[in-house]
Structures are given as structure tokens and as C-alpha cells.
Amino acid sequence: MSCIFIAMVTVGGAIIGLIILGMIIIGSIRTARSGGLSDHDKDARTEEARMIQDIYNALPRMEERIEALETILSERGHKS
Incomplete structure (x- = not known):
């Protein structure tokens, strides 16, 4: 009885492992x-980069202000 249970768990784990491996492979192919x-x-990302550049370019002026x-x-403070 316990041998059958161990075999079922092993086969089930192998099937789940193959499914996960397949999903990873499919995901990497889609990404590529x-x-x-x-x-x-x-x-x-382009918009974020532009905004960061604008902020960086405005920092010297802000420092002067x-x-x-x-x-x-x-x-x-010295007048009081």
C-alpha cells in the first residue's frame, strides 16, 4: 500500500516538474x-529616462535657488 502511495507521489511530482519546466521554456521563448x-x-521606460534627465538637468538651478x-x-537672522 505504501509503495503505491510513494509511486503516485513520485509520478505526480515528476509530472508537475515537467509542467513547470515547460512553462519556463515557453516563457523564455516568448521573451526572446x-x-x-x-x-x-x-x-x-523612455518617458522615465526623459523625466530623470530633466530632473538631473534641473538640479544645479535648484541648488542655486x-x-x-x-x-x-x-x-x-543676523538683523534680529
């Missing part, structure tokens, strides 16, 4: 064919 990203994902505000606040 489509280039990995859909057009929507590529557009989203912060320094100006620090100067104003320090001058006001």
Missing part, C-alpha cells in the same frame, strides 16, 4: 521573440 519588452513598456534662500534666511 518579443525582444523582452512590449512597445508600451519601451515607451514607459537653495543657496540664495539660505543667504536670505541667514541675513534675516
Whole structure:
């Protein structure tokens, strides 16, 4: 009785393992064919990269403004 149970569990595990392996292979083939990203994902990444570049390019100006505000606040602090 226990031999039959062990055989069923072993065969069932092997079948599940083959199914998972097949899904992995199919997924990798689909990814390779489509280039990995859909057009929507590529557009989203391009937009994110553009936004990051805009933020990076605006940082020096923001730093100048912060320094100006620090100067104003320090001058006001000395007058009191």
C-alpha cells in the first residue's frame, strides 16, 4: 500500500516538474521573440529616462535657488 502511495507521489511530482519546466521554456521563448519588452513598456521606460534627465538637468538651478534662500534666511537672522 505504501509503495503505491510513494509511486503516485513520485509520478505526480515528476509530472508537475515537467509542467513547470515547460512553462519556463515557453516563457523564455516568448521573451526572446518579443525582444523582452512590449512597445508600451519601451515607451514607459523612455518617458522615465526623459523625466530623470530633466530632473538631473534641473538640479544645479535648484541648488542655486537653495543657496540664495539660505543667504536670505541667514541675513534675516543676523538683523534680529
